Amino acid sequence: MAFVIVLAALCFLMYVAYRGHSVILFAPVAALGAVLLTDPSLVAPMFTGLFMDKMVGFLKLYFPVFLLGAVFGKLIETSGFSKSIVAATIRLVGRERAMLAIVAVCALLTYGGVSLFVVVFAVYPFAAELFRQSDIPKRLIPGTIALGAFTFTMDALPGTPQIQNIIPTAFFGTDTWAAPVLGSLGGVFILIVGLIYLNWRRRVALKAGEGYGQNLLNEPAPFVGGKLAHPLLAIAPLLLVGVSNKLLSVWLPQAYGKQHSFDPAVIGDAAPVVQEVSKIAAIWAVEGALLIGIAAVLALAWKPVMASFAEGSKAAIGGALLAAMNTASEYGFGAVIAALPGFLVVANVLGAIPDPLVNEAITVTALAGITGSASGGMSIALAAMADTFIANAQAAGIPMEVLHRVASMASGGMDTLPHNGAVITLLAVTGLSHRQAYKDVFAITLIKTAAVFVVIAIFYATGLV
Numbered sequence: 001m002a003f004v005i006v007l008a009a010l011c012f013l014m015y016v017a018y019r020g021h022s023v024i025l026f027a028p029v030a031a032l033g034a035v036l037l038t039d040p041s042l043v044a045p046m047f048t049g050l051f052m053d054k055m056v057g058f059l060k061l062y063f064p065v066f067l068l069g070a071v072f073g074k075l076i077e078t079s080g081f082s083k084s085i086v087a088a089t090i091r092l093v094g095r096e097r098a099m100l101a102i103v104a105v106c107a108l109l110t111y112g113g114v115s116l117f118v119v120v121f122a123v124y125p126f127a128a129e130l131f132r133q134s135d136i137p138k139r140l141i142p143g144t145i146a147l148g149a150f151t152f153t154m155d156a157l158p159g160t161p162q163i164q165n166i167i168p169t170a171f172f173g174t175d176t177w178a179a180p181v182l183g184s185l186g187g188v189f190i191l192i193v194g195l196i197y198l199n200w201r202r203r204v205a206l207k208a209g210e211g212y213g214q215n216l217l218n219e220p221a222p223f224v225g226g227k228l229a230h231p232l233l234a235i236a237p238l239l240l241v242g243v244s245n246k247l248l249s250v251w252l253p254q255a256y257g258k259q260h261s262f263d264p265a266v267i268g269d270a271a272p273v274v275q276e277v278s279k280i281a282a283i284w285a286v287e288g289a290l291l292i293g294i295a296a297v298l299a300l301a302w303k304p305v306m307a308s309f310a311e312g313s314k315a316a317i318g319g320a321l322l323a324a325m326n327t328a329s330e331y332g333f334g335a336v337i338a339a340l341p342g343f344l345v346v347a348n349v350l351g352a353i354p355d356p357l358v359n360e361a362i363t364v365t366a367l368a369g370i371t372g373s374a375s376g377g378m379s380i381a382l383a384a385m386a387d388t389f390i391a392n393a394q395a396a397g398i399p400m401e402v403l404h405r406v407a408s409m410a411s412g413g414m415d416t417l418p419h420n421g422a423v424i425t426l427l428a429v430t431g432l433s434h435r436q437a438y439k440d441v442f443a444i445t446l447i448k449t450a451a452v453f454v455v456i457a458i459f460y461a462t463g464l465v
Helices: 002-018 023-038 040-078 081-093 095-111 116-134 138-149 152-156 163-172 180-207 231-256 277-300 302-307 309-338 341-350 356-371 374-396 400-411 421-430 434-462
Strands: 259-262 273-276
Touching: 002 023, 002 309, 002 341, 002 434, 023 040, 023 309, 023 341, 040 081, 040 116, 040 231, 040 277, 040 302, 040 309, 040 421, 081 095, 081 116, 081 231, 095 116, 095 138, 095 152, 095 180, 095 231, 116 138, 116 231, 116 309, 116 421, 138 152, 138 180, 138 421, 138 434, 152 163, 152 180, 152 400, 163 374, 163 400, 180 400, 180 434, 231 277, 259 277, 273 277, 277 302, 302 309, 309 356, 309 374, 309 421, 341 356, 341 374, 356 374, 356 400, 356 434, 374 400, 400 434, 421 434
Parallel strands: none
Antiparallel strands: 259 273
């Protein structure tokens, strides 16, 4: 019964998200409904002590990233830089390769360390422009961005700085370059199969006479600033964000050390404020990089940006608030579900799978799907079962690097179910509903999940690491 309750809460939240209802409202309803059926006395304590604590904690850490990412994306749009990049892309690769161009830009940004959420805000303006000019249905944008940002550069390619590739290092004593051959082969599989699928969907739409679409929401405003900037100038802020993020990631921990404290200048004997820099430096780096990117856009395109800055920034802030609250509510839901007895039942059942790599892959991707979070599901799985995974792998002669890569890739498998925060953010930013666009995101999810088992099969067949 405990398992049925957890499953019912998950299915309910996926259903209401797919139907277009607000996750901000229904994530706590689903979570607390599960608590009510498990132990009614825990409803109030769970709501305040766990759901709200995790939700507010997420906003405390990540809302500035959402806000700055939204403003940066809006400035890329209103400056005309997105249109300049699109025009250059069409000349370079042709309209028929528009999807490949968007996937490539997303991949470069995420592999450069830019947050997945920031990539959504930054890439959408010129993805919309490119799809409009190429007459590709707008509903295919989320699937295209998901392929470029949420898959192979997130956790498959060796060395990616995304958190999904960093978490396993603490459990297996590996580094982010673990299993480079397997990761690269898995990444190539995802890219090729994903592009084949998306281009097939495009051809079907073309044959049916479906164009970009009309009366759509959240459409980028047309550029009215006259002559477009040179494409190298237009792409400079995007590149600057990636480079700055990398440099700040190295410099900030060196400048502040592992911990930094200060005494607040207030009346009375206030306790010093202590900040664990090691836990926040990566977020500071992203925020600093976005500020640098925003400053670069303002410096390079002051006049067209200022012409619509007031209204544009209001729209960006509204979008950031909605996206952040949606994701934070999902984070709270995952924390509550992970604390229920039914979740332990799921973990124990998954732990009975005999093959070490298949066991790890199914456990991590299932928990990521239940919690709606790749990093959250993997953290829970490895915290509870890493010792078991390691013992079984050592008994079977499997290197820790392979465990790392399988766990990392599996976390980005079924995590993108309808209630996933990144998916909801992606749909909110693009102005599309689950009903319109989630089908293609789910197809990419299935391809990504299949890639994990392809990698496992390659290892068993060849011994490559």
